Amino acid sequence: MSNFVPKPFNDLSKIALKKAETVVCWGKTLIVAPHPDDESLGCGGAIALLRKHNLEVGVLTMSDGTLSHPNSKKFPPEKLRDIRESEMIAALEILGVSSDKVKFLRLGDRRVPGENATDFTAAVETIKDFLAADQPETIVVPWRRDPHPDHRATWQIFSAANDLFDVKFRILEYPIWLWEMAETKDLPRENEIEIWRLDVSETIEKKQRAIHAHLSQTTDLIDDDPNGFRLSPEVLAHFAAPFEIYLEEIK
Numbered sequence: 001m002s003n004f005v006p007k008p009f010n011d012l013s014k015i016a017l018k019k020a021e022t023v024v025c026w027g028k029t030l031i032v033a034p035h036p037d038d039e040s041l042g043c044g045g046a047i048a049l050l051r052k053h054n055l056e057v058g059v060l061t062m063s064d065g066t067l068s069h070p071n072s073k074k075f076p077p078e079k080l081r082d083i084r085e086s087e088m089i090a091a092l093e094i095l096g097v098s099s100d101k102v103k104f105l106r107l108g109d110r111r112v113p114g115e116n117a118t119d120f121t122a123a124v125e126t127i128k129d130f131l132a133a134d135q136p137e138t139i140v141v142p143w144r145r146d147p148h149p150d151h152r153a154t155w156q157i158f159s160a161a162n163d164l165f166d167v168k169f170r171i172l173e174y175p176i177w178l179w180e181m182a183e184t185k186d187l188p189r190e191n192e193i194e195i196w197r198l199d200v201s202e203t204i205e206k207k208q209r210a211i212h213a214h215l216s217q218t219t220d221l222i223d224d225d226p227n228g229f230r231l232s233p234e235v236l237a238h239f240a241a242p243f244e245i246y247l248e249e250i251k
């Protein structure tokens with residue numbers, strides 16, 4: 001499967017390095033992570049750059065992440081949730097975001113409601129209220145067709161919430177599982193999306209440390225679940241580049 005990384009993601013050199021725009025244009029930014037670790041993998045370099053420029057960064061985590069090691073006796077769901085949340089706080093501390101800026105919605109892992117779910121409207125209302133109070137200038141969410149149901153559902157909730165505002169928030173999207181698991185239908189379509197690279201060479205070292213602060217996802221910290229999840233070297237390699245990929249809808 002790792003050989004199947006369809007265009008345009010199989011040739012990063014063809015994706016433009018957008019020099020005209022830096023994170024300074026993002027202003028106050030809300031980073032949305034379906035699970036603890038998506039923020040560091042997808043946007044860690046940008047987060048550290050934003051903070052370097054003294055821009056406010058908030059982070060909203062949708063799910064509790066408790067399905068990464070569903071059979072662990074040492075880490076039953078509540079303990080696993082706590083450890084994943086504390087890892088995320090540690091990771092964001094490295095990137096320059098203090099714990100009071102990090103919020104956890106604690107929806108069920110793999111149960112973030114997508115547009116066909118009965119509790120979708122309630123989730124959209126929650127996010128609408130959150131955005132009305134928080135007023136970010138830029139919202140960064142997973143790619144709309146990222147091959148994980150929670151990632152897609154997260155985009156759907158934010159997209160629907162944004163539709164409820166007269167003046168729309170700027171939304172950027174980041175890929176996580178698109179690299180490894182995309183089918184052709186998951187990829188950006190012609191004239192749908194602008195794709196660009198953000199140079200994060202200044203902050204890549206911090207980003208790597210933040211990713212590896214998620215010890216439960218990158219080490220044998222939880223060693224009693226043979227089916228436990230672990231980020232593979234192949235997956236991690238996509239997030240070791242000195243740039244991040246962002247996608248923005250063409251209006």
Ligand SMILES: [Zn+2]
Nearest residue numbers: 034035038148
């Ligand atoms: Zn995720």
